[in-house]
Amino acid sequence: MASGAASGSGNSATAAAAVAETGIATAPASNSEADLPDDPFPGFKRLFIRGGGILYVRDGMDFESYDSWFLDEAGIEFNKEQIPLTAKEQAQLKMLMFRARVQQTKYYGNVVKEPTACTLTQQLHMKKLLLYKSPTGGPMVNFISSFGKAVVVAEIKDSLTGELVFAYIEPVRLGRGVTKSASPDMDRLAAALTEAMERAHRALVEQLPVDPDKLDDRASYGCNGQIGRNVLEIRKVLHNSSAN
Numbered sequence: 331m332a333s334g335a336a337s338g339s340g341n342s343a344t345a346a347a348a349v350a351e352t353g354i355a356t357a358p359a360s361n362s363e364a365d366l367p368d369d370p371f372p373g374f375k376r377l378f379i380r381g382g383g384i385l386y387v388r389d390g391m392d393f394e395s396y397d398s399w400f401l402d403e404a405g406i407e408f409n410k411e412q413i414p415l416t417a418k419e420q421a422q423l424k425m426l427m428f429r430a431r432v433q434q435t436k437y438y439g440n441v442v443k444e445p446t447a448c449t450l451t452q453q454l455h456m457k458k459l460l461l462y463k464s465p466t467g468g469p470m471v472n473f474i475s476s477f478g479k480a481v482v483v484a485e486i487k488d489s490l491t492g493e494l495v496f497a498y499i500e501p502v503r504l505g506r507g508v509t510k511s512a513s514p515d516m517d518r519l520a521a522a523l524t525e526a527m528e529r530a531h532r533a534l535v536e537q538l539p540v541d542p543d544k545l546d547d548r549a550s551y552g553c554n555g556q557i558g559r560n561v562l563e564i565r566k567v568l569h570n571s572s573a574n
Contacts, residue, residue: 370483371497377537383500383526385533391495393450393486394540394558395547399435400445400489401428402453409460409479423519427454430523434531437564439557445489447551455483461519478519479503482526496538498530535564 374386404427408414415423431454432441445451459480484498502522540562545555 370499371494374497377533379498379500379529379533379537381500381529383498383529383533385530385537386497386499387538388495391488391493392541392544392547393495393538394542394544394561395553395555396439396450396558397448397553397556398440398442398446398450399438399557400442400449400451401431401435402451404428405453405455406459407455407457409458412460415461423456426520426523427456430520430527433524434527438531438534438560447490448548448553449489450495450557451487451489451492453485453487455485457481457483478522482523482530484527484530496534498533500526500529502526535561535568540565 371386371388374388377385377387379385404424406415406420406423431452435441435452442449457480461478480502482498482500482502486495486497487493488495502525538561540558542558542562545558548555
């Protein structure tokens, strides 16, 4: 398999600059706790990320030996107070979700069209999606105080076995996504999605353990460990930048 890399100094420097903008916290943002599900991945190590997200890491499932990413179709689950989007709006939303992932994922390995033994499959779910006021929402939602919101769930799996390697969950606020209009504010949603994916990938760079000795663990499949090599290169750029 061709594992083309995003490991050039330009890409590494760009990704490192993005990573440097945020950091890791020891606990989730207090106003986000109610939006997070109760321990959805039992047995996984939990790492709390600044901004309200949580990274779930499975021991023994090493991601560094993979080369590329396959982006599976996004899933959307509506808040009970949300009017279901039209087919056109749902298609637009899924495209926004795809673009947000490609934009960030490309720094850490190629995005490929078909999964192979050298790819990690990324599944993105938008849960509890609320973009604008439903007329059946009652007093629980109002035009002034309620904005759009959702819970972003990204699951990263081995493309061959389907085993979960790690996951990221973050409740996102969609700015003034709730309006008196009958249509969602897709531009604000796109910006919120992009920011959430940026934080998810920064967590990958800063928090996931990377063992250089395991980069070649999938060599028998023809894999080069490009994702791990890219992350190590980005960490090196970050270290050099902080030292200067």
